[in-house]
Amino acid sequence: MKRLMLIIVFLFTLSIPAISKDLICSWDAVATGTWDEVRIYERSGTSMYIYQQVSLVSGDLTSARIINVDLTKPHTYIARGYLNGNYSVDSNAISIGGTTIIVPAPKAFKVVEAP
Secondary structure, eight states, rough: HHHHHHHHHHHHHHHHHOEEEEEEEEOOSSSOOOSSSSEEEEEEEESEEEEEEEEETTTTTTTTEEEEEEEEEEEEEEEEEEETTTEEOOOOOEESSTHHHTOSEEEEEEEEEEO
C-alpha cells in the first residue's frame, strides 16, 4: 500500500504543469565607455541579502537571458556592471513571479518574458 501511495504521489507531481519561462533582462548602456561585463544576480533574503549569479554577458551588450524561471515562485533580480575587477552598486531591484509582477519606474533594468 505504501508503495502504491508513493507511485500515485510521484505521478501526481509529474502531472502538475510547470510555469517556467525564459526572461530577458535589459538595461541602459553605460554613458561613456563600456563595462567589461554585466552580471545578473537573483537576490534573496531580507536583512542580509544572498546573491546568486544567473547570467553573465559582455559589457557592450544591454540585455541578458535568464533561462527556465519558475514563475509560480517570487524572484528578485539585480544587475551589476564590472570594470577592471571593480563592480558597480546594485541596479534597481526587479521582483517577478508569485502573484505580482512589479515593474520599476524609469531608468534601466527591466525583466520581461522572452519570446
